[in-house]
Amino acid sequence: MSSGAFDLGYVAALAVANIIVAVPALLRPDEKARANAEFIESGHEDWFEQRRAWKAYGTTPETDPHRLRRAAFRLIALNLLLIAAWVGIALMGRS
Secondary structure, three states: OOHHHHHHHHHHHHHHHHHHHHHHHHHOHHHHHHHHHHHHHHOOOOOOOHHHHHHHHOOOOOOOHHHHHHHHHHHHHHHHHHHHHHHHHHHHHHO
16 A cells, blocks of 8 residues: 555545534534534533633634534534545545
């Protein structure tokens, strides 16, 4: 396996992992949004100055179920497109 094929396989694996993470948000956005709101309200930080980073980079977890579902759908669609591109590149390499 060449290095290029390994890199494409790695990208495809990451795309599949992203899809797996986004599916629960797509199927149950109300529960996920409620969990996000509870986490934000709790004041708990998983890592040092997490809330400051949320404000600086605009990455606060989504608490609106409709926006959460739309973001999950976009993430899944983007990663499916990435996988389709990976398959196309792999098939072009065979011929």
